[in-house]
Amino acid sequence: MIDLDTLQKRAAHYRERTYRTALSLRLHGPQEAVDFVNERGFVYFWPIKDHDLPNLWYATVGARPVPNNHDDPGHVTWGWKDDLLDKRVWYYAKLIHKKATIVSLAMVPYFYTLSPNYGDYENDYLVQYRNGLMSAEMKNIYEALLKNGPLHTLDLHKQAHMTSSDKKYVFDKTLTDLQAEMKIAPVGIAAAGRWGYAMIYDITARYYPEIVEKARFISEAKAQQTILHSYFRSVGMANVTSIQRMFGWEKTYIQQACDYLAEQDEIIPFPDAQRSNTVYFINDIFHLQ
Structure with missing residues (x-):
């Protein structure tokens, strides 16, 4: 036994x-x-x-x-x-x-399929925001990518109006929260900034449309x-x-x-x-x- x-x-x-x-x-x-x-x-x-x-x-x-x-x-x-x-x-x-x-x-x-996304990446986030399920910072970063296309983190800071030093923690946390909800994902590396290294982000559903379709x-x-x-x-x-x-x-x-x-x-x-x-x-x- x-x-x-x-x-x-x-x-x-x-x-x-x-x-x-x-x-x-x-x-x-x-x-x-x-x-x-x-x-x-x-x-x-x-x-x-x-x-x-x-x-x-x-x-x-x-x-x-x-x-x-x-x-x-x-x-x-x-x-x-x-x-x-x-x-x-x-x-x-x-x-x-x-x-x-x-x-x-x-x-x-x-x-x-298990994420809070429903197939319309240009509008779903607004429903979440109105229902209190998305922070203003998440909305700002998401809309910056929605409007401008893929951005590296330095440009994303600017476009989301989160450039002050006291915003760094909130910015990094918000990037993580958006990734955990499969709203955005890293899609490349840019030679930008002091160290010549910055992550490029895009909206998941836009960069990987086949994922949304299969889901x-x-x-x-x-x-x-x-x-x-x-x-x-x-x-x-x-x-x-x-x-x-x-x-x-x-x-x-x-x-x-x-x-x-x-x-x-x-x-x-x-x-x-x-x-x-x-x-x-x-x-x-x-x-x-």
């Missing part, structure tokens, strides 16, 4: 493969990075404490912390990310938990089922609480998605008697030795 401890150890071994932390599986170039994201569906750029998810850093250098020194060989990942921003090979933004996330183009419509035909339930299946394929095991911590979904919807995946034999529920809980494992875990 298999026990929970054995399954958890198998899940840890399973993640060595899916996270590519094993030396033989490491990434060595931008195309391998793209293939990794396509394989996993979505990953973090950096490792994020208390949030299990594959990330580009671990897959390139192994499971070690990100150092402060800028000459670490692992920082080659930064160059890959910047060079690929305008290639439309993946979707990069501060998305899950407002942290740097890379999503495959096949998976991103499912995330867009039209995806229900919220299907989106959650698909994202959750991809998540289980990456991490091997999870419970409702850890899933909620990762995605912020209501527990009722998480349970419904887990029940669906269990009915499809994609995941298997296993009781955690010690915590009066149920842990779900991807089917493959039961076949590992």
Whole structure:
């Protein structure tokens, strides 16, 4: 009879493969990075404490912390990310938990379905604003991009009328909030400013119209089922609480998605008697030795 401890150890071994932390599986170039994201569906750029998810850093250098020194060989990942921003090979933004996330183009419509966007990017934001669901700063930055097209951060500061030094924190936070709602995304790098480096932003729906079109035909339930299946394929095991911590979904919807995946034999529920809980494992875990 298999026990929970054995399954958890198998899940840890399973993640060595899916996270590519094993030396033989490491990434060595931008195309391998793209293939990794396509394989996993979505990953973090950096490792994020208390949030299990594959990330580009671990897959390139192994499971070690990100150092402060800028000459670490692992920082080659930064160059890959910047060079690929305008290639439309993946979707990069501060998305899950407002942290740097890379999503495959096949998976991103499912995330867009769950965002507060409804297909009319020129007007939807006004409804949000009138309903008190969008700050004035978010509206100003969004309208600057809507009116002027893609802008790097220095020009965006000016066009959004947020140039004073005391506005920097609010500006940066607002950029993150807009990315988390999939309203805007980084789409390139400009040689601008003191350091010759400034992120270029555009409106997600305008830059990636195919994402919006595909999302039209995806229900919220299907989106959650698909994202959750991809998540289980990456991490091997999870419970409702850890899933909620990762995605912020209501527990009722998480349970419904887990029940669906269990009915499809994609995941298997296993009781955690010690915590009066149920842990779900991807089917493959039961076949590992």
